[in-house]
Amino acid sequence: MYTQFATILIFLIIGVCMVPLILLVGKLLRPHNPDPKKLTTYECGEESVGSSWVQFNLRFYVIAILFLIFDVEVILMFPVGVTFRQWMTSQAGKGLLVFAEVALFIGILLIGFAYAWVKGDFEWIKTIRPQKKS
Amino acid sequence: MSLPEFLKDLFESWPLLGSIPLWLYSLACILGLLFLFLFPFAGIAVYLERKIAGDIQARIGPNVVGPYGILQWIADALKLLLKEDIIPAAADKKLFILSPMLIFLGGAAAYAVIPFAENVILANLNIGIFYLIAVTSMVALGLILGGWASNNKWSLLGGMRAAAQIVSFEIPVALCILTAVLVTGTLDMTQIIKNQSPYSWNIFHNPFMFIAACVYYIAALAEANRTPFDIPEADSELVSGYNTEYSGMRFAIFFLIEYAECFVICAVATTLFLGGWYLPFIDISGLALGLRIPIEAMVFMTKAVCLLFVMMWIRWTLPRYRVDQLMKLCWEVLVPFSFACLLGTAFWMALFKGKGIPELIYSLLGWGS
Amino acid sequence: MTAQDVFFYIFALITLVPAFVCVFHPNILYAGLSLFGSFFGVAGIYVLLGADFIAATQVLIYVGGILVLILFAVMLSKNIYGAKFQDEKKKKILPGLLGLILLGFLVKFILTTPWNMTLTDEAPLPTVSRLGDLLLTDYLLPFELASILLLAALIGAIILARSK
Numbered sequence: 261m262y263t264q265f266a267t268i269l270i271f272l273i274i275g276v277c278m279v280p281l282i283l284l285v286g287k288l289l290r291p292h293n294p295d296p297k298k299l300t301t302y303e304c305g306e307e308s309v310g311s312s313w314v315q316f317n318l319r320f321y322v323i324a325i326l327f328l329i330f331d332v333e334v335i336l337m338f339p340v341g342v343t344f345r346q347w348m349t350s351q352a353g354k355g356l357l358v359f360a361e362v363a364l365f366i367g368i369l370l371i372g373f374a375y376a377w378v379k380g381d382f383e384w385i386k387t388i389r390p391q392k393k394s
Numbered sequence: 395m396s397l398p399e400f401l402k403d404l405f406e407s408w409p410l411l412g413s414i415p416l417w418l419y420s421l422a423c424i425l426g427l428l429f430l431f432l433f434p435f436a437g438i439a440v441y442l443e444r445k446i447a448g449d450i451q452a453r454i455g456p457n458v459v460g461p462y463g464i465l466q467w468i469a470d471a472l473k474l475l476l477k478e479d480i481i482p483a484a485a486d487k488k489l490f491i492l493s494p495m496l497i498f499l500g501g502a503a504a505y506a507v508i509p510f511a512e513n514v515i516l517a518n519l520n521i522g523i524f525y526l527i528a529v530t531s532m533v534a535l536g537l538i539l540g541g542w543a544s545n546n547k548w549s550l551l552g553g554m555r556a557a558a559q560i561v562s563f564e565i566p567v568a569l570c571i572l573t574a575v576l577v578t579g580t581l582d583m584t585q586i587i588k589n590q591s592p593y594s595w596n597i598f599h600n601p602f603m604f605i606a607a608c609v610y611y612i613a614a615l616a617e618a619n620r621t622p623f624d625i626p627e628a629d630s631e632l633v634s635g636y637n638t639e640y641s642g643m644r645f646a647i648f649f650l651i652e653y654a655e656c657f658v659i660c661a662v663a664t665t666l667f668l669g670g671w672y673l674p675f676i677d678i679s680g681l682a683l684g685l686r687i688p689i690e691a692m693v694f695m696t697k698a699v700c701l702l703f704v705m706m707w708i709r710w711t712l713p714r715y716r717v718d719q720l721m722k723l724c725w726e727v728l729v730p731f732s733f734a735c736l737l738g739t740a741f742w743m744a745l746f747k748g749k750g751i752p753e754l755i756y757s758l759l760g761w762g763s
Numbered sequence: 764m765t766a767q768d769v770f771f772y773i774f775a776l777i778t779l780v781p782a783f784v785c786v787f788h789p790n791i792l793y794a795g796l797s798l799f800g801s802f803f804g805v806a807g808i809y810v811l812l813g814a815d816f817i818a819a820t821q822v823l824i825y826v827g828g829i830l831v832l833i834l835f836a837v838m839l840s841k842n843i844y845g846a847k848f849q850d851e852k853k854k855k856i857l858p859g860l861l862g863l864i865l866l867g868f869l870v871k872f873i874l875t876t877p878w879n880m881t882l883t884d885e886a887p888l889p890t891v892s893r894l895g896d897l898l899l900t901d902y903l904l905p906f907e908l909a910s911i912l913l914l915a916a917l918i919g920a921i922i923l924a925r926s927k
Contacts, residue, residue, distance in 0.1 A: 264396060265810050267420045267517040268525075271506050274424055275499040279647060286475050286643045299483040301546050302638060320558050321835045322924040323721070327561040328828045329917045330729075334568045335820050336898075336909055337736075338524060338581070341572050343895035344740065345579030348748040358899055359744035361907070363737060368910040370733065372917035381921050382725040383718070489796075520889040521815050528819040531827025538834055539796070554838070557831055564827070581891060 322381070333369050337362075397423050400513040423516055427505055436653040437467030443653075443706050450710040477642035482544065485639060489543035493536050494640070494647040500532030501651035504658045509583045511671050511690035512683070522583035523575065526662065527568055533655070534560040537636050540648075544639035552635020555717065556619055562724045563616040563623075569732035570610035573739050574666040577603060577750070587670030592677050595669035599750030602738035607667040609732050611701070614659040616720070618652065621709040623720060660701035661694075668697050771811055778804030795833040802826050816891045 340362060347358045376382060395403075398419040405411035441456060441464065448455025456463030481490055507522040509515040519525050534557045541553015575581060577599050578589040590596055597607045616623035637648045664670060671690035678686055715723065746754065781800030788794040802825040809818035898906045 263399065263416065264517040264519050265815070266417060267396065267398060267424070268503075268506055268519070269807075270417065270420050271424050271503055271516065272499065274421075274428070275502050276495060278428070278502070279495045279498050282647070283479070283643055286479065290476050290642060291478050293478065294480075296483070298480060301482050301484050301544075303547070318839060318924065320554055321832070321839055322920065323558045323562055324828070324832045324835050325920040325924075326725075326917070327565060328824070328832060329913050329920070330565045331568070331824060331828055333910070333913055334565070334572060335823065336906070337572055338575065339816065339891050339895035340898055340906075341575040341895070342579060342581060342891045343899065344576050344743065345748050346892070347899065348743045355744040355747065359740055361899060361903060362740055365907055365910045366733065366737060368907070368914050369917070372914040373729070373733075375918060376921050377726065379921070379925075381925070382722065489792075519815070521819050521891060524816065524819045524823075524891075528823035528827065531823055534827060534831055535799075535834070538831065538838075542792075542834075542838060554835075557835075561828075561831060 326376075330369075333366075337365070340365075395513045396518040397514050397516055420516075424506075427516060428502065432502060432505060432654055433471075433650070434467075435657060436650045437471060439653040439656065439702065440470065440649070441467045442703075443709070446703070446706045447710045450707070471646065474642055474646040479643065480639075480641045482546070482639050484545045486543040486545065489539050490639075493540035493543055494644050496536030496539065497533055497651050498647050500530055500536060501654045501658075503529040503532075505654070507583050508658065508661045509587060509665060509670060510694055511687045512584070514687060514691060515584055518582065518584055521581045523571055523586065523662070523666070524581050526583075526658070527564075527571065530655070530658070531560075531564065533651070540640070541636040544636070546639050549636050549638045552638070556636055559619065559623065559720065559724075560617050562721060563613045563728070566609055566613040566724065566728040566732040567617055569729070569736055570606045570613065571662075571666060573603065573606040573732070573736050576736070576739050576743065578666075583665055586665055587672070590669045590672060592669070592672045592675055593756070594750055594752035595667065595672070595674075596750075597667040597669075598752055600739060600742040602735040602742065603667070603750075605731060606735040606739070607663065609728055609735065610667070611659075611663055613724070613728050613732075614663070615705065615708070616724070618655045618659055620656065620705060622712040622715050624709075624714060656702060656705055657698065660698040660705070663701055664694060664697040670694060767811060771808065774804045774807035774811065776804075777801075777807065792834070792837050795830070795837055798833070799826060799830060802830070814890060816894060 344358065344362070348355045398416055401423070402414075402416055402419050405414075444466070445455040445463070456466040459465040459469045481487055504526050506516045507519055507526050537556040537560070538553045541549045541551070541556070544550070544553075574586070574596055577596055578586045580586055580589065597603055637645055640648060671694040673693055678689060681689070749757070778801050781797040781804070784797040785794045785801070788797065802821060805825075806818040806821040809815075809821060
């Protein structure tokens with residue numbers, strides 16, 4: 261097992277070094293004429309107003325949390341998924357029981373998923389609501 | 395067996411090569427993979443993309459450098475190498491430099507577990523496919539950082555959108571991969587292929603697997619920010635989004651990894667669903683290993699490149715989604731579908747004791763599997 | 764020292780140095796980002812211990828999930844970039860004390876836990892299928908409870924986000 265992971269380690273080290281190496285080769289070849297106008301932020305020729313480091317929409321944060329929860333769920337399912345086939349083929353009679361265990365696990369989280377869906381939390385545009393009285 | 399081990403075994407009796415330690419073989423294989431496969435392949439994929447775009451839009455496409463313009467990608471790479479490297483004065487310099495490194499690391503590291511043929515895989519990890527999901531998740535981090543560090547409104551919008559999109563679509567992708575894992579019962583990339591056969595590809599195992607394969611392909615398109623899901627880098631709205639401020643070689647790395655990732659997606663789809671290196675209905679396992687490996691590699695590449703072609707075809711045919719439509723598609727269509735595929739496949743496995751449609755048919759006809 | 768020991772110390776260094784940067788760096792974005800190294804170091808240690816699946820999970824959840832979440836949180840806060848977080852001395856005492864208490868507990872548990880250690884020269888077996896078997900048999904209840912925990916987290920996150 262360590263042999264395979266050693267290869268991965270070497271790969272990661274090379275991966276980290278590759279970009280600086282390419283840029284270093286490029287440095288010997290490319291021109292370097294900085295000028296203050298050239299280094300301004302590109303906004304199609306307009307002068308850029310203010311910094312772009314401003315407060316961002318909260319939706320992105322909610323999406324990241326949703327991802328994390330579902331990701332943990334999927335990861336917990338992976339070891340079960342690996343042995344699932346063996347349970348189905350060898351242990352006679354236990355197939356449906358194991359299926360029920362897995363289905364229960366997924367089903368519990370699906371309640372939350374359905375709740376979020378019904379309550380409209382997957383809608384990206386939430387601030388613009390249809391106004392009935394006008 | 396992995397490629398470094400295989401090569402070491404092969405050259406064991408040779409006078410000079412036999413005494414080289416294994417890690418040097420690994421190093422050579424990694425460098426070979428990067429310089430002889432990843433970089434040229436990404437370049438040729440760019441050329442193909444432009445040529446296909448030309449054909450679809452009834453124009454010629456690149457045709458000046460070399461016959462049929464086939465050397466265009468070398469000219470492009472050289473041009474990008476000679477371009478001035480600009481870091482905007484307003485940018486956060488350290489993060490600006492860090493971002494392409496992260497993206498390269500995440501995009502390239504996935505190649506360590508792609509099984510091109512038997513024994514032709516860099517690292518035969520027993521968690522192969524899971525490792526692949528883990529390392530590619532680094533790309534999202536690189537994209538946010540790139541968008542943020544540029545201090546450009548378009549870049550920031552692009553980076554944030556890219557991260558949210560990758561993160562959302564990772565759920566259906568992971569669920570579909572899990573569905574395939576359920577059928578094969580292993581995470582090892584080589585073993586996943588070996589558990590299939592020329593007669594029973596995973597995609598035909600049951601109807602849910604077929605849907606899972608389609609959902610995987612669509613979700614993976616979105617994860618790689620390809621049209622029709624290329625909202626983060628929409629040229630006409632965001633001036634190519636997170637890489638607006640990147641120039642020269644740094645931009646080239648973003649571009650390279652985008653195409654490298656496209657190939658990874660196709661290779662994973664081939665491995666998980668399309669029977670990897672197996673030909674349809676032709677069993678070549680009786681051939682000698684030296685003859686089999688090139689054939690297997692060719693079959694694997696053919697399948698992957700066909701999928702890559704479909705990707706390009708889609709890009710030049712379909713218009714772009716809107717952000718809200720995209721998120722709706724992910725959470726209200728793809729995620730429910732992939733959950734349904736997972737449960738459906740699990741139920742099928744429980745019902746038929748793990749047998750798929752081809753095996754059921756063969757046993758009905760009285761053939762040995 | 765065997766090769767494993769050398770790698771352990773290298774990974775420990777990769778874990779600890781970014782952790783210190785995270786605590787002491789005045790810029791909150793850099794502090795959060797420096798955790799990247801820590802997460803990889805811990806993954807490396809997991810691999811040394813033969814827990815390959817846990818190592819990949821570490822990278823997937825922490826680098827691909829938590830770190831993105833931290834970066835989003837930093838970017839979504841108002842005017843946080845460039846703000847210096849150098850607290851006055853008074854504010855350092857209470858967290859320091861809490862940290863020391865936590866450290867004490869951890870040391871106590873490390874010393875009193877009967878570690879089930881068997882040293883073998885063999886490479887560790889593949890862990891994933893054993894994990895799966897255990898989750899379906901001995902640890903079935905915790906496995907299902909994890910799903911309920913995730914459900915609670917999901918609904919909690921949604922309600923918190925909505926109340927804004």
